[in-house]
Amino acid sequence: MNASERVTVRWWRWRRNALKRRVDVVEAWIVLAGWVLALLGGLVAGLLAAGTVERAVEQQRAQSRQVQATVVEDAPGPSPAREASDHRVWGKVRWTTPDGSTHREEARVPARAPAGSTLSVWVNRSGDLTTPPVSGGEAWLHTAMGGALAGIFTGATVLGATWLTRLGLDRRRMSQWDAEWERIDTRRGWKTG
Numbered sequence: 478m479n480a481s482e483r484v485t486v487r488w489w490r491w492r493r494n495a496l497k498r499r500v501d502v503v504e505a506w507i508v509l510a511g512w513v514l515a516l517l518g519g520l521v522a523g524l525l526a527a528g529t530v531e532r533a534v535e536q537q538r539a540q541s542r543q544v545q546a547t548v549v550e551d552a553p554g555p556s557p558a559r560e561a562s563d564h565r566v567w568g569k570v571r572w573t574t575p576d577g578s579t580h581r582e583e584a585r586v587p588a589r590a591p592a593g594s595t596l597s598v599w600v601n602r603s604g605d606l607t608t609p610p611v612s613g614g615e616a617w618l619h620t621a622m623g624g625a626l627a628g629i630f631t632g633a634t635v636l637g638a639t640w641l642t643r644l645g646l647d648r649r650r651m652s653q654w655d656a657e658w659e660r661i662d663t664r665r666g667w668k669t670g
Contacts (some may be wrong), residue, residue: 511639523628
């Protein structure tokens with residue numbers, strides 16, 4: 478078939494057509510709105526989620542600080558079952574917070590650390606041990622992944638709702654066709670199906 482003989486049916490729902498029904502136009506507008514809302518909604522949700530994750534990381538960094546702690550007792554040697562670990566063991570440490578209060582708790586220390594050696598630990602505002610804040614690369618990864626996942630989920634939700642709406646419109650279109658075929662069949666006095 479030559480290119481000049483081919484019939485183009487693109488955008489048929491938007492053109493004048495005697496066979497076009499109102500439900501076809503509604504469907505075209507719903508699909509268009511669905512795609513626009515999925516793109517814009519996904520973008521907005523992604524940006525909002527990324528900002529929320531970034532604020533949470535900054536809050537974690539602001540609420541924790543690094544202090545010097547002293548090992549109170551000699552730390553035990555590494556466990557043979559944990560050969561592939563970071564070679565840290567649980568040991569008792571003591572530290573002083575900026576307000577002058579002394580705290581004592583177990584923390585991860587190097588294996589066989591002698592009593593009196595110092596190491597850095599992370600504490601929260603009340604002076605209790607906490608995990609170190611995420612690094613810059615980890616913060617960027619959390620922010621990017623949180624934003625991307627929120628955007629994808631939002632866009633997929635909107636497109637899913639659009640697809641379900643199209644299914645409903647297709648059912649309506651089929652019932653209209655059934656009703657019209659029934660009218661045509663009974664007018665002539667015979668059945669086609």
